[in-house]
Amino acid sequence: MKDRARGAGDEAAASEFHEFFERHYDELARLAHLLSGEPDAADDLAADALLAVWHRWDRVRGADHPAAYARGILANLVRGRIRSAVRERRRMALFGARHTERVEAPDITVVVDVREALRRLPFRKRTCVVLRHAFDLSEQDTARALGISVGTVKSQTSKGMAQLERLLGDRAVAELAGGEK
Structure with missing residues (x-):
């Protein structure tokens, strides 16, 4: 039974x-x-x-x-x-x-896009930015998902967005964040 x-x-x-x-x-x-x-x-x-x-x-x-x-x-x-x-x-x-082997003048095409810029962010900043802006999670839900405090989510997201702004320009970041800037 x-x-x-x-x-x-x-x-x-x-x-x-x-x-x-x-x-x-x-x-x-x-x-x-x-x-x-x-x-x-x-x-x-x-x-x-x-x-x-x-x-x-x-x-x-x-x-x-x-x-x-x-x-x-x-x-x-x-x-x-x-x-x-x-x-x-x-x-x-x-x-x-x-x-x-050394190459004197490599032929490198520089293409800046959001994925490349995100890869340049430290992991925690990238994770906070992606969860907050790409997945539209609240600060509380992001904190819960990552096992960190809401304050850490706020600071890491803010710092990550500032770094993205330096990499992409403020207009691109405003579009990424859904027109918040």
């Missing part, structure tokens, strides 16, 4: 999670793309975040804001991916420094 009750509970949990997955997967993939700057990795990162949510679903489903929990997991996964990439680039630079 116990097994039957447990099976029914598992089915209900699986059904709830499936609904959660369907409702939030696209949002998490978009967030992963904006935070990482890697469109090819966005789906994998979103899936990994949702897998972590599934493993904790008994706790997450009872939370006040399960989507914020998922965004926080995703942000941590992206942060780890960025750190790994930086470590790998450093290793490659050390190895490659011994075998590099």
Whole structure:
């Protein structure tokens, strides 16, 4: 009898999670793309975040804001991916420094767009700006998703937008922020 009750509970949990997955997967993939700057990795990162949510679903489903929990997991996964990439680039630079060829005048086309400017922001500023302006989250929801204070969200968003303004110009930033400037 116990097994039957447990099976029914598992089915209900699986059904709830499936609904959660369907409702939030696209949002998490978009967030992963904006935070990482890697469109090819966005789906994998979103899936990994949702897998972590599934493993904790008994706790997450009872939370006040399960989507914020998922965004926080995703942000941590992206942060780890960025750190790994930086470590790998450093290793490659050390190895490659011994075998590099110098190019006197490289032909580099400079294209400034929002994604490139976002990549130049430190991770926390970028995350705050993206969650606040691209995902239209409140300061409270952003703080909850990142596990930081509302004051930190305010300061990091403000500093991030100021840095974007220096990189892109104030008109572009006003458009990014939805005409707030």
